[in-house]
Amino acid sequence: MKVVNYLIMIVFCALMIYASLGLPNRGDAYADLNKEKSLSQTPNAASYYIRNAKKDAETENMVTVILADYRGYDTLGEETVIFTAGLVCFLLLRKEKKKNGKKKR
Amino acid sequence: MERKKDNPIVSLVSRTVSPFIMLFALYVIFHGHYSPGGGFQGGTMLAAAFILIRLSLGMEISQLQFKSRWATPLGSAGVLIYFGTGLVALLFGGNFLDYGFIPFSKVVAENRSIGILCIEIGVAIAVMAIIVSIYDDLLEGSSDD
Numbered sequence: 001m002k003v004v005n006y007l008i009m010i011v012f013c014a015l016m017i018y019a020s021l022g023l024p025n026r027g028d029a030y031a032d033l034n035k036e037k038s039l040s041q042t043p044n045a046a047s048y049y050i051r052n053a054k055k056d057a058e059t060e061n062m063v064t065v066i067l068a069d070y071r072g073y074d075t076l077g078e079e080t081v082i083f084t085a086g087l088v089c090f091l092l093l094r095k096e097k098k099k100n101g102k103k104k105r
Numbered sequence: 106m107e108r109k110k111d112n113p114i115v116s117l118v119s120r121t122v123s124p125f126i127m128l129f130a131l132y133v134i135f136h137g138h139y140s141p142g143g144g145f146q147g148g149t150m151l152a153a154a155f156i157l158i159r160l161s162l163g164m165e166i167s168q169l170q171f172k173s174r175w176a177t178p179l180g181s182a183g184v185l186i187y188f189g190t191g192l193v194a195l196l197f198g199g200n201f202l203d204y205g206f207i208p209f210s211k212v213v214a215e216n217r218s219i220g221i222l223c224i225e226i227g228v229a230i231a232v233m234a235i236i237v238s239i240y241d242d243l244l245e246g247s248s249d250d
Contacts, residue, residue, distance in 0.1 A: 057217040059138045067143065068221040072202035076187055078145075079228055083184050086235030090177055093242040 119161035126154040134229045138218065144228025151229065152236035159240065173245075176238035183231025190223045 024031035038044050053065040067075055127150075134147030159167040191202035199206030204220025205213040 056214060057221060058212070058214040059218050059221060061138055061140065063141070064137050064143055064221060064225075068224050069204065069217055072191070072224070075224070075228070076191070076202070079184055079187055079231055082235050083180055083231055086177070086180055086238050089239045089242045093245065095245055 115161050119157050123154045123157050126150060134225060137225055144225040145232055148229035148232030151233040155237050156240050171237060173241045176234045179234035180231045180238060183227045183234060186227030187224045190220055
């Protein structure tokens with residue numbers, strides 16, 4: 001059984017490495033994602049952000065503008081996820097003190 | 106939490122370092138417009154400063170700095186600041202989270218810049234409070250103080 005597990009792992013590893021060979025190089029200006037038009041000949045979002053981020057929001061840091069302005073809904077969801085995680089920890093791990101007859105918090 | 110032994114070196118170093126961590130966290134939050142950084146990173150560093158005090162000085166002393174029962178309301182307040190900024194934009198006639206419509210100043214681009222700052226502060230408060238809250242909850246669950 002162990003041999004089968006190792007075999008599956010090696011096959012998946014080989015598959016991943018083979019798939020990663022097809023990716024474009026990092027920072028490749030001529031990769032499909034970095035072109036002005038996408039493969040379906042529609043304008044790419046990335047070039048719009050790079051051109052208009054400073055003009056739209058008076059902010060030098062493009063990443064901040066994308067994170068908080070263009071993709072504001074996404075960040076609101078992320079914050080809600082963090083808040084929910086904290087709330088679940090609060091509900092699961094909190095211990096009420098019943099010895100003195102009063103709650104700790 | 107009962108502390109077995111006071112270690113002056115640990116307490117002195119952590120008390121000295123913690124304010125500087127907080128200062129750098131505030132720098133990361135408010136300078137997120139011009140350099141890498143922002144609410145998530147800065148909030149995590151603020152929480153690290155609080156947790157450092159909690160680890161080194163114990164739970165009872167650190168309650169003077171940041172009470173455990175403040176953590177969850179503060180986290181809710183952070184999420185509400187974010188949501189409220191979006192809602193104010195909605196009330197002034199724009200889309201939800203469209204900061205250009207909030208009348209901070211006359212220029213639309215500056216409105217968006219200040220709106221981004223508002224939500225970064227909200228994110229930072231929420232992340233800081235929630236991380237401290239998770240630490241407190243874990244500690245309370247493990248020991249019977």
